[in-house]
Amino acid sequence: MKNIIFIAPHGTGKGTQCTNLMNKYNFNHLSTGDLIRNAIKKQDSFAKNLEETINSGQLVSDEIVLEMIKNYLKENKSEQGIIFDGYPRNLNQAKSLDKLLESLNQKIDIVYYLDITKEEAFKRTMGRLICPNCNKSYNKYYDDLKPKNEGVCDNCGTKLESRTDDTKEAFDKLFDIFLEDTYPILDYYENKNILFKIDASKNQEDIFKEIEKVI
Numbered sequence: 001m002k003n004i005i006f007i008a009p010h011g012t013g014k015g016t017q018c019t020n021l022m023n024k025y026n027f028n029h030l031s032t033g034d035l036i037r038n039a040i041k042k043q044d045s046f047a048k049n050l051e052e053t054i055n056s057g058q059l060v061s062d063e064i065v066l067e068m069i070k071n072y073l074k075e076n077k078s079e080q081g082i083i084f085d086g087y088p089r090n091l092n093q094a095k096s097l098d099k100l101l102e103s104l105n106q107k108i109d110i111v112y113y114l115d116i117t118k119e120e121a122f123k124r125t126m127g128r129l130i131c132p133n134c135n136k137s138y139n140k141y142y143d144d145l146k147p148k149n150e151g152v153c154d155n156c157g158t159k160l161e162s163r164t165d166d167t168k169e170a171f172d173k174l175f176d177i178f179l180e181d182t183y184p185i186l187d188y189y190e191n192k193n194i195l196f197k198i199d200a201s202k203n204q205e206d207i208f209k210e211i212e213k214v215i
């Protein structure tokens with residue numbers, strides 16, 4: 001059994017890699033975003049409080065998220081282990097997660113950090129175009145992913161749409177905040193000798209090969 005954490009900024013294809021691992025090795029997948037969405041669907045008093053917090057623009061507190069993770073771990077026992085996707089996001093969460101796992105006689109075994117430069121992440125996220133008609137996706141910054149005619153779908157000739165409303169400034173800010181919050185977590189896991197940096201500038205197949213080497 002192996003418990004795995006994935007840490008990655010936008011634009012690294014983290015979702016694809018989580019899916020690859022789940023499909024091939026039967027890991028459970030824990031995304032705190034999904035946990036929160038599912039909890040809200042239950043429409044009990046806890047759900048009501050959660051919804052109010054989110055609607056008022058606040059973040060769900062670390063304590064509540066941890067409690068939800070605890071319940072998930074108790075209800076979803078996995079032989080293979082769990083992939084923590086997008087959690088922990090800061091050092092406090094990392095330490096609390098360790099304590100929680102310890103109380104359940106478990107631990108984190110592998111932490112993957114998908115490493116990418118800001119420029120590359122920018123191109124990948126901000127360059128994405130999609131055909132609203134046939135769903136084919138493109139990227140205007142990469143020759144092999146560009147449409148043959150600018151802004152038009154190769155398949156059906158429909159005008160392509162951008163996948164994001166973000167400005168370059170908004171992207172830069174989010175990326176910087178991510179790094180600021182994430183570096184202390186990386187140090188924390190590096191000191192435990194369970195951090196594995198993966199070069200995420202490679203293509204998805206090569207990234208997965210690197211990931212598999214560690215499993």
Ligand SMILES: [Zn+2]
Pocket residue numbers: 131132133134135136153154155156157158
């Ligand atoms: Zn199309």
